[in-house]
Amino acid sequence: MGKNMSVSGFIGIAVMVVTAGYGIALYNSLVSVKHSVSKAWSNIDVLLKQRHDELPKLVATCQQYMKHEQETLEKVMLARSGVSSALGQSNVGALGQAETQMRQGLMNLFAVAEAYPDLKANESFQSLQKRISQLENNIADRREFYNESVNINNVRIEQFPDILIARFFKFIPFELLDFEDAELTDVNVKALFE
Secondary structure: HHHHHHHHHHHHHHHHHHHHHHHHHHHHHHHHHHHHHHHHHHHHHHHHHHHHHHHHHHHHHHHHOOOOOOOHHHHHHHHHHHHHHHHHHHOHHHHHHHHHHHHHHHHHHHHOOOOOHHHHHHHHHHHHHHHHHHHHHHHHHHHHOOOOOOOHHHHHOOOHHHHHHHHOOOOOOOOOOEEEEHHHHOOOHHHOOO
């Protein structure tokens, strides 16, 4: 009888150790996924700040040539302010909307710049246009990585048995960074010159 108690006691302890180990592994995995989202967001944040710093230089360069396009330049700077505000509030939804306006403003600015040969030939403008275009491409890449990280996090915290650990330790879902459909439509260049 003593042997049966010690075997069943050993089995009970072994089951508890395995269960605790599995719970710890799940918790650590969820922490890793959560920090992956934070890292992806930080990558976007850095790129947005770099672009934020380049835009006033671009607008100042354009102002020298585009005397009659102040509204286009003001829209870019207003969108810049919206992106900065959304970032400051860590509001992903507002950032998506502000980014859409920013990208539309930049596309319009670059389209209107086509009508100014002296501006297009300006070395500073060319350099800034190239730099901002590179940043835009990098932001799009990082946005894709961020959304993938968010999706992994959100799926994991809803799956069983991860949901048990996620709810107990209050892991939360993150919001995807989406841009409005307006960004996906082509700019009507003809309308810009009418």
